[in-house]
Amino acid sequence: xxxxxxxxxxxxxxxxxxxxxxxxxxxxxxxxxxxxxxxxxxxxxxxxxxxxxxxxxxxxxxxxxxxxxxxxxxxxxxxxxxxxxxxxxxxxxxxxxxxxxxxxxxxxxxxxxxxxxxxxxxxxxxxxxxxxxxxxxxxxxxxxxxxxxxxxxxxxxxxxxxxxxxxxxxxxxxxxxxxxxxxxxxxxxxxxxxxxxxxxxxxxxxxxxxxxxxxxxxxxxxxxxxxxxxxxxxxxxxxxxxxxxxxxxxxxxxxxxxxxxxxxxxxxxxxxxxxxxxxxxxxxxxxxxxxxxxxxxxxxxxxxxxxxxxxxxxxxxxxxxxxxxxxxxxxxxxxxxxxxxxxxxxxxxxxxxxxxxxxxxxxxxxxxxxxxxxxxxxxxxxxxxxxxxxxxxxxxxxxxxxxxxxxxxxxxxxxxxxxxxxxxxxxxxx
Amino acid sequence: xxxxxxxxxxxxxxxxxxxxxxxxxxxxxxxxxxxxxxxxxxxxxxxxxxxxxxxxxxxxxxxxxxxxxxxxxxxxxxxxxxxxxxxxxxxxxxxxxxxxxxxxxxxxxxxxxxxxxxxxxxxxxxxxxxxxxxxxxxxxxxxxxxxxxxxxxxxxxxxxxxxxxxxxxxxxxxxxxxxxxxxxxxxxxxxxxxxxxxxxxxxxxxxxxxxxxxxxxxxxxxxxxxxxxxxxxxxxxxxxxxxxxxxxxxxxxxxxxxxxxxxxxxxxxxxxxxxxxxxxxxxxxxxxxxxxxxxxxxxxxxxxxxxxxxxxxxxxxxxxxxxxxxxxxxxxxxxxxxxxxxxxxxxxxxxxxxxxxxxxxxxxxx
Numbered sequence: 001x002x003x004x005x006x007x008x009x010x011x012x013x014x015x016x017x018x019x020x021x022x023x024x025x026x027x028x029x030x031x032x033x034x035x036x037x038x039x040x041x042x043x044x045x046x047x048x049x050x051x052x053x054x055x056x057x058x059x060x061x062x063x064x065x066x067x068x069x070x071x072x073x074x075x076x077x078x079x080x081x082x083x084x085x086x087x088x089x090x091x092x093x094x095x096x097x098x099x100x101x102x103x104x105x106x107x108x109x110x111x112x113x114x115x116x117x118x119x120x121x122x123x124x125x126x127x128x129x130x131x132x133x134x135x136x137x138x139x140x141x142x143x144x145x146x147x148x149x150x151x152x153x154x155x156x157x158x159x160x161x162x163x164x165x166x167x168x169x170x171x172x173x174x175x176x177x178x179x180x181x182x183x184x185x186x187x188x189x190x191x192x193x194x195x196x197x198x199x200x201x202x203x204x205x206x207x208x209x210x211x212x213x214x215x216x217x218x219x220x221x222x223x224x225x226x227x228x229x230x231x232x233x234x235x236x237x238x239x240x241x242x243x244x245x246x247x248x249x250x251x252x253x254x255x256x257x258x259x260x261x262x263x264x265x266x267x268x269x270x271x272x273x274x275x276x277x278x279x280x281x282x283x284x285x286x287x288x289x290x291x292x293x294x295x296x297x298x299x300x301x302x303x304x305x306x307x308x309x310x311x312x313x314x315x316x317x318x319x320x321x322x323x324x325x326x327x328x329x330x331x332x333x334x335x336x337x338x339x340x341x342x343x344x345x346x347x348x349x350x351x352x353x354x355x356x357x358x359x360x361x362x363x364x365x366x367x368x369x370x371x372x373x374x375x376x377x378x379x380x381x382x383x384x385x386x387x388x389x390x391x392x393x394x395x396x397x398x399x400x401x402x403x404x405x406x407x408x409x410x411x412x413x414x415x416x417x418x419x420x421x422x423x424x425x426x427x428x429x430x
Numbered sequence: 431x432x433x434x435x436x437x438x439x440x441x442x443x444x445x446x447x448x449x450x451x452x453x454x455x456x457x458x459x460x461x462x463x464x465x466x467x468x469x470x471x472x473x474x475x476x477x478x479x480x481x482x483x484x485x486x487x488x489x490x491x492x493x494x495x496x497x498x499x500x501x502x503x504x505x506x507x508x509x510x511x512x513x514x515x516x517x518x519x520x521x522x523x524x525x526x527x528x529x530x531x532x533x534x535x536x537x538x539x540x541x542x543x544x545x546x547x548x549x550x551x552x553x554x555x556x557x558x559x560x561x562x563x564x565x566x567x568x569x570x571x572x573x574x575x576x577x578x579x580x581x582x583x584x585x586x587x588x589x590x591x592x593x594x595x596x597x598x599x600x601x602x603x604x605x606x607x608x609x610x611x612x613x614x615x616x617x618x619x620x621x622x623x624x625x626x627x628x629x630x631x632x633x634x635x636x637x638x639x640x641x642x643x644x645x646x647x648x649x650x651x652x653x654x655x656x657x658x659x660x661x662x663x664x665x666x667x668x669x670x671x672x673x674x675x676x677x678x679x680x681x682x683x684x685x686x687x688x689x690x691x692x693x694x695x696x697x698x699x700x701x702x703x704x705x706x707x708x709x710x711x712x713x714x715x716x717x718x719x720x721x722x723x724x725x726x727x728x729x730x731x732x733x734x735x736x737x738x739x740x741x742x743x744x745x746x747x748x749x750x751x752x753x754x755x756x757x758x759x760x761x762x763x764x765x766x767x768x769x770x771x772x773x774x775x776x777x778x779x780x781x782x783x784x785x786x787x788x789x790x791x792x793x794x795x796x
Contacts, residue, residue, distance in 0.1 A: 003680060004684060007684070012677050018669050019666050023669070026669075084689070086689040090694060099689055120698070128690060128691060132689065143690075239701050241700060241703060242703045247703070332703075368711075369730070375780055379714045379715040380711035382711065382722075383708070383709075383710040383723075386726045387707045388730065389730055389733065396743075
């Protein structure tokens with residue numbers, strides 16, 4: 001049982017008889033009136049136990065966009081129900097109006113929507129709906145909490161998709177579809193066609209020209225059906241926040257751009273999220289849209305507070321792609337963890353694959369390094385300098401072991417990684 | 431705020447001056463320049479019994495006990511006119527030291543406050559003479575010109591110019607009540623001047639006992655009986671309060687009931703990536719490892735210079751400095767001094783590291 005503001009107002013009205021007829025009798029009578037009215041109201045209220053609730057949720061919503069959680073409430077009682085309901089969304093779901101009123105005539109159903117605007121990637125769960133059914137006088141109500149579980153997947157926003165058109169254009173320039181034909185752009189023989197002015201004379205196929213009247217040139221195209229394995233590190237280092245974004249989220253952005261680009265480029269993409277065990281895996285060879293499969297798999301990823309076990313990564317890569325492939329490791333270049341974990345495991349990857357290590361650089365370190373106004377600022381600059389030097393040393397070691405290193409600030413990492421992919425593809429190194 | 435400060439100061443000053451009875455002006459125990467211990471001691475030596483009552487009731491009892499002169503020094507005007515009238519009635523003779531106009535209203539004499547004696551800037555005016563029929567005043571002759579003028583049936587010691595009217599010592603028609611407008615003449619500082627001492631002894635030494643009464647705040651007469659404010663309230667107030675309490679409990683029940691259970695928010699781990707660098711900086715600073723910090727800053731600068739000068743990054747410092755000297759045109763010695771100097775204190779470290787940044791900017795092409 002719940003009392004409402006109306007009952008409190010009615011109780012306050014009791015001030016009048018108390019003043020006009022001073023004495024305990026008026027108080028007792030008024031209290032009795034309140035009790036009787038509230039009891040009557042509760043007795044006449046429709047039972048909220050017999051409400052039917054069905055929730056419809058979208059499969060997923062991209063972070064930063066809105067979606068609706070639709071509730072259908074059906075009144076199975078023989079009375080009219082004046083209900084207030086509330087969905088118990090967690091605060092990061094950004095429910096705008098989780099508490100709403102609805103009037104349900106007997107036997108009828110009404111549909112209400114709760115507008116959600118999630119503020120964090122991940123999986124949002126809602127377990128219950130609380131229904132409060134008020135009596136005809138509106139003085140008291142009955143309240144119960146009904147289990148109505150629901151799950152909403154908040155997908156990564158994929159902000160870096162704005163880079164996609166320009167990168168795709170670059171990719172097409174490598175391809176035979178574009179008018180620009182550079183010799184060396186790709187290594188696979190594609191076709192023969194008539195010479196047009198501007199073509200590289202070195203690409204003239206003299207044997208074919210001899211068979212025909214016109215001059216014929218060979219065209220190449222970039223290799224296709226290569227394999228790209230993207231390994232996203234979800235270990236403790238991915239929890240570090242750079243410009244108010246965890247490394248993991250920046251890595252997800254970069255992985256999404258690279259995967260979509262590689263798929264359009266005709267390559268096969270395998271995505272692995274790994275720390276000590278496999279957290280997520282997506283293969284482009286599977287049916288369905290790669291992008292939606294990726295974002296769905298990435299949505300629940302959270303940084304795990306454990307150290308990554310890089311020694312098991314080569315086996316994971318082999319199980320995803322037994323052939324030579326481009327292996328992209330999205331991790332961090334913190335000297336300690338890399339020296340202990342990644343460096344010993346890297347030769348196992350570089351002997352079979354082309355390896356790119358991509359990492360987010362903290363622009364704050366550069367700011368700290370340049371500030372030398374006071375003694376403590378100078379010590380901070382020295383510490384930042386130390387961190388940057390360590391990073392540079394680690395990157396050099398990685399390059400010595402045959403890996404490419406992409407080290408960029410959060411906004412730059414996805415396009416830089418895509419550029420690296422295009423460059424490697426153009427050079428025919430895949 | 432200012433009001434509160436002023437109030438606090440006032441209370442403080444009142445308390446300080448109130449507690450220091452010995453230091454009060456015209457106190458018979460005060461040997462200072464403002465005190466009146468001289469007069470009191472001379473009177474005591476002459477056989478006059480100087481009594482100091484602590485309260486109004488005590489003073490009244492002393493006055494009732496026998497023939498006595500009342501000297502009332504009420505500079506703060508604690509007593510009401512009625513209280514003063516009661517005291518003067520009980521006393522054989524009364525001398526009121528500088529009473530306020532309000533306090534004179536119930537005396538039954540036509541005595542009133544005129545105003546302060548005009549200030550005499552030159553100091554060449556002769557001291558006021560008695561110039562009245564009162565034998566005590568006449569015996570004194572002249573007194574020091576100070577205090578306030580009063581008007582009354584017998585006015586002695588008028589101001590030299592006669593304007594404003596009135597006298598510094600005024601008595602009632604029968605001479606039993608005297609108002610001394612110049613109580614300062616009794617002070618130790620001025621008792622020996624003019625005829626002050628004579629006036630004091632004449633006024634205060636005429637009876638075998640002298641009641642020297644200095645009222646305190648405790649003597650302020652209350653205006654009337656206090657009323658219990660609750661009796662002023664209408665009869666239904668208690669019931670109303672009880673009912674409002676019930677309403678408040680209902681309101682708490684109304685607002686206190688939550689709509690369903692709380693939702694839990696799984697909070698993410700929040701680690702700032704630059705935190706390790708900050709922590710290391712604090713370690714450097716706490717350990718005062720200036721040399722270590724300087725070496726780090728130097729190697730950072732050298733690395734960047736090497737990159738911009740196209741020197742191998744593993745080249746020794748001298749090679750990088752050679753290249754920098756060729757590029758910038760600075761003499762090699764100056765570059766060595768700026769780069770390879772080893773600061774030892776924080777104060778040295780800061781300008782040196784700023785110099786490194788400047789050097790980098792000068793040598794690195796924009």
